[in-house]
Amino acid sequence: MRNPKIKNLWHPCSQMKDYEEFPPIEIVKAEKEYLFLEDGKKLIDAISSWWCKSLGHAHPEIKKAVSDQMEAFEHVILANTSNSLIRKLSKKLASFSPGLDKVFYGGDGSTAVEIAVKMALHANVIKGCPDKNQFMALKNGYHGETILTLALSDLGLYKDPYRGLMQEIQYIRVPYVNTTDDPLWSNCGKMWSKIEQSLDAVADKLCGIVFEPVVQGAGGMLIYSADFLKRLSQWCSKKNVYLIADEIMTGMGRTGKALACEHAGIEPDIACLSKGLTSGWFPFSAVLTSSDMYELFYDDYETHKAFMHSNTYTGNALSAAAALASIKIYERDGVFKNVEENFPKFFNTFKDMTSQTDVFTNIRGIGAVVAADLILPEKLKGKRAGYMVYHEAVKAGALLRPLGNTVYWMPPLNISDEALENLKEITVIAVKKVFQ
Ligand SMILES: Cc1ncc(COP(=O)(O)O)c(C=O)c1O
Known part of the structure; x- marks a missing residue:
């Protein structure tokens, strides 16, 4: 009944x-x-x-930070306005990885991945190579529930009914391990040459590769080789392909590091954070990228290079307060x-x-x-x-x-x-x- x-x-x-x-x-x-x-x-x-x-x-400290912020203001448009809170948070996030010193905000995890992909594609348009516009992702990966992020995800359960609206994405084979003690974790050389061949075949058209570093969540909590990520990162820099780390589940300590990319000693071109960023207090996400990326978009308005992505709640002040308070606790308590x-x-x-x-x-x-x-x-x-x-x-x-x-x-x-x-x-x- x-x-x-x-x-x-x-x-x-x-x-x-x-x-x-x-x-x-x-x-x-x-x-x-x-x-x-x-x-x-x-x-x-x-x-x-x-x-x-x-x-x-x-958490009482996050509650206090949010209610203090509520006394000042809860949300003000972030286009054309600024505030000390959001600048402080941006400075803090920019300190996590030395080359990722620019921060763009989104509303939730899926939006962060959309922002990252749009940014990479737009960057290639600005650079004069609009035909380098394809994306790849990893087998069994998951990146969210919007059409674009579902298209990047390799999980039929979530995406099958909507395939009509999606571009076909090619997925990269992944060398899985059970723990970091598996020899594959630090050397996946035997599998790599085949993977590299499949990447080389599409390199000219490839704009970016989107991946969950080290652990794939919705795909079944699958752990994979850090060496694979290292090789993927080296390949991407050789071929001018943007490396886009979806750290929405793995970031902010879930794997014991601020960014799970640290396990492989790599720095992506773009990293997406959400979930643990506010310790789950609010829908909120941050997209971290480099000054090089930022400078591509920086020009006179008439050049039409501006990144016009504009979600209403971008940079929401209550979320920013929760994020800053969470990071303070993560750092102070050595979480x-x-x-x-x-x-x-x-x-x-x-x-x-x-x-x-x-x-x-x-x-x-x-x-x-x-x-x-x-x-x-x-x-x-x-x-x-x-x-x-x-x-x-x-x-x-x-x-x-x-x-x-x-x-x-x-x-x-x-x-x-x-x-x-x-x-x-x-x-x-x-x-x-x-x-x-
Ligand atoms: C790796 C990863 N990317 C993206 C998302 C989507 O985030 P959201 O549900 O906040 O849109 C999730 C959510 O579980 C995720 O685990």
């Missing part, structure tokens, strides 16, 4: 009919790594509310370094869960992301095992939201040891319920 509570609301990324059987979870409050429900129960937010609540919910140092404990806890359940393969992890794939027994073949695990986990006390049959944890970066231990026990209970 249809849920009478869902009269007007159409939930994202959901088959609404599923809610007949298992209604949406009613949230009344959220604090730190916990979601509090109307029936008095609490759930561990094991996926940081779609990977963005990096400092957990309701990114803690992620790196805590990885063995985090990964071992996850591995412990997999050995207690004994139904997982491809156990993988980096930073504060761990994942593994369910091996389905005969009785579960053709069933939505991951979705069933989600049900059981909610009943047992955690919001886990497997991607297909991939179970992953991506909790707030500052999750407590106690919550992590509970998350392990809850995951074991949920998986056993479904598999036994």
Whole structure:
């Protein structure tokens, strides 16, 4: 029977009919790594509310920064106006990677990728090579929900119905690893020559390559070789192809670095940040690029070189306040370094869960992301095992939201040891319920 509570609301990324059987979870409050429900129960937010609540919910310092800013102004058009807050944030973001010292703002992750792609394409038009206008992306990559970002994404589940509106994109093969200990992580030489051949074939027409550095999120929490990125970056600079890092999920400490590109020791031409940038307080994104890129667009108005991208909420002041406060906490508390140092404990806890359940393969992890794939027994073949695990986990006390049959944890970066231990026990209970 249809849920009478869902009269007007159409939930994202959901088959609404599923809610007949298992209604949406009613949230009344959220604090730190916990979601509090109307029936008095609490759930561990094991996926940081779609990977963005990096400092957990309701962080008091971010709350204070946002409410202080609210006293001054909440939003003023950023074309033709400026303020000290947005300049301070830009200066801070420009310090993350020495060559990325110009910052353009967007409203959400998808918009940031759109901005980056438009900027690269426009740059080639200004440079007089408008026919160097193709883009490539990585196999299994995901870059957002707008038509352009879906076109770049290699995930049929999200893009198939809309293909009629999309250009065909070629995808680059990716050398996957489970951890940084895999020799492929630091040397993918054997696979590279074939990959290079496929790139060389289209180099003349290629404007840019868009990629999620080191971890592909929606594609199934897939980790890949840092050496591959290094080689890709070298190839791009040789062939004048823009390297566009979609750091929306990986950036701001998720892999233990400010930018995940650091794992490969590379600097992209453009990097997109969102999610953890405000610790998930507001829809907000930043596109970082170089002075060289900026200078291409800098000229008299009549030359029509200006980058005219103009989202209403660009540079929103409340978001900027949340971003600055988040970065202050990341830096003061050494959050990114803690992620790196805590990885063995985090990964071992996850591995412990997999050995207690004994139904997982491809156990993988980096930073504060761990994942593994369910091996389905005969009785579960053709069933939505991951979705069933989600049900059981909610009943047992955690919001886990497997991607297909991939179970992953991506909790707030500052999750407590106690919550992590509970998350392990809850995951074991949920998986056993479904598999036994
Ligand atoms: C790597 C990556 N790029 C882009 C996006 C899109 O961001 P948004 O949902 O804010 O548009 C996401 C969202 O999950 C993402 O993980």
